[in-house]
Amino acid sequence: MDLVVLLVVLLSALLQTGWNVLLKLRLDPLSALTLVVLGGGAVALPVALALGPPEPVLWPWMAGSMSAHLAFYGCLVGAYARADLGLVYPVARGGALLMTAAIAILVLHEPVRPIGVAGIALLSASVLVTAWHSRGEATQAAALALALGSGAAVTAFSLIDGTAGRLGSPSVYTAWLFVADAVLVALGLMLWKGTGFFGPVRRHWALALIGGAMLFVSYYLCVWAMTRAPISLVAAVRESSVLFSAGFAVWVLHEKLRPERLLAAVLVVAGVTLIKLH
Structure with missing residues (x-):
């Protein structure tokens, strides 16, 4: 992989972790995710208007990606x-990485040595090792099932977005996708929760x-x-975000530093090095 592309994906991974950490700070998961999605739409709107409307060939791909996003948001919040x-x-x-790689290589026949x-x-091992400590906790079964569901959704929109980015402009596609996502989420929440839901949430407009912005830039960099x-x-490289996630979990969220997270860091570095040599 070209060094510039590698660095871009690593930056995307860092930003990806950043907005996920925001879901665990100050607000409940649904409110935090709502803020991030609506904030992403607000940041993307001027970009979308400046770039102009997406090509018609991108419309069905946007619809598919939006559907996968809704599934992802629901599973992630839960x-x-x-x-x-x-x-x-x-x-x-980790689940998303394994599923995406398998489909891209075995079904789409991508040229990977x-x-x-x-x-x-x-890199797959690194993300799975990080979650190893919870393998025997029956109380976590629902969380694990929802996490795997979000991984399946990530696989779906990763393959959709990667294909769409090659059919048209990645910047136009990403900008309008974020605007459409924000509108869809806002309408869905109004029907589900009512307009009163947005009262407490809008006080955190800066957040x-x-x-x-982190979500939008991270997503665009990945599609590009x-x-x-x-x-x-x-x-695969984007899932090096598990390394950043472990760091944020310990230093920002004050979760316990466990040996498997250190092992995961070593696996991340080794995996990224091999992909750089690809």
Whole structure:
């Protein structure tokens, strides 16, 4: 993988972790996720208007991605309400990585050499090792199921977005996708919770813009990278966010530092190194 593309994906991974950490700060998961999605739409709107409307060929791909996003948001909020970041994030992203890589390589026949597959395997191991401590906790079963569901949704929109980015402009696609996502989520919440739900949430508009900007930039960088490198490799490197996630979980959320997280860090570095050599 080209060094520039690698650095772009690592930056995307860092930003990806940042907005996930926001879901565990100050607000309940649903309110926090609402802020991030609406904030992302607000940040993307001027970009979308400046770039102009998406090409018609991108419309069905946007619809598919939006559907996967709704499933992802629902599963993620449910999982974060039941377990901590250190469990939910690795399971969700690790499951997504394995599923995305398998489909991209075996079904889409992406040209990935053995060294790239080895890198994917190491990164997969890193995210699964991070969640190993919760393997025997029956009380976490619902959280694990929801985390895996969000991973399946990530797989769906990763493959959709990677394909769409190659069919049209990645920037136009991402900007309008975020605007449409925000509108859809706002309408859905109004029907479900009523307009009163937005009263307490809107007081945190600064948090919404910060988290939304991180989500939007992270997403765009990932879509752009998938137009320059195989989707499976981009998805794998982006899951190095498990390393950033472990750091944030300990230093920001004050979760316990466990040996498996240190082992995961070593696996991340090894996996990214192999993919760089691909």
